[in-house]
Amino acid sequence: MDAAVEKIHVLAVDDNIIDRKIVERLLKNSSCEVTTAENAERALEYLGLIDKNQGSGNYNRASKVNMIITDYCMPGMTGYELLKKIKESSHMKDVPVVIMSSENVPTRINECLEEGAEMFMIKPLKYSDVKKLRCHLLQQYSG
Template sequence: MKILVAEDSRPSRMMLEATLTKWGYEVTAVCDGNQAWNALQESDDLNLAVLDWEMPGMNGPDLCRKLREKERQDPLYLIILTARNKPADIAHGLESGADDYIAKPYNHAELKARVDAGRRLLTLQNQMREREKLQGVLEMAGAVCHELNQPLQIVLGYAEMLLEEGDKNSDALKTIKTEINRIGELTWRIMKITRYQAKPYLKSRIIDIEQSSD
């Protein structure tokens, strides 16, 4: 997982970056609130951010508030880092939109626990989103297959009837029957979709029916 670190103190920023990298995170480090805002807008992969309260440009709470006001496709977990530790300060930081709060000076065990908790929550939220996508796919697939099956059966019935009568266009009718059977197999496979697996298609993505069905 990628993490954004926004800290105006160069020694603190370097220490955070080195520590988080050691724990296996990919870190993007910036030195003020404006840079943090830009980094979070430019990258969809930055889903977890550790933000210092006191920074040039936008401070931590202001940045949290602005981020929460903007619609975002992926979930975002925000941790405010500050030397302020009064209850009113903690409340202000969380009310601004932060998910967690770490008071300076902090120890590495606490930092790791809070960052890992954020990662677990983001993972859970992403899993829930994937299940919601799958549910939507299944509902749409069921409706499409239901609507297709009846006309397919009618067309197939007429094709078979004409073939039995020795129609002069029997080759064309055989082709029609073959293609109808292919569509029937496709609807059957769609009905067996059990997971959400997409693949690139032109400039977008579509569900991979082969990989999504058992």
């Protein structure tokens, strides 16, 4: 990796701890910095899009996130709903969101892509998927 290229910071959201750890390990092996969240609400808190203290959001940390990768199927708020909230935010709308799911449902995939998802990936994620994501992201930031 070129030393001039900053580390890509990814927020990985998945309610399943094993899936979360797999994604985290794959991303770290691809020289990414990773923050994890166990559900969509925690992700929104981290991104400063909801504040438990009802003050204005904290966008400081959020500005350091280069990509969000989230599971589609989670209790409470789904990955699709998380995607919509991120795309509605003036601060976060340009951050690429990747949705992953163990179910290959074409209508669900199309829904997510139409709502602004960068990619839709089928779980379990593989190293080749993460490399493809990373290359895609680096092209976006350099081009």
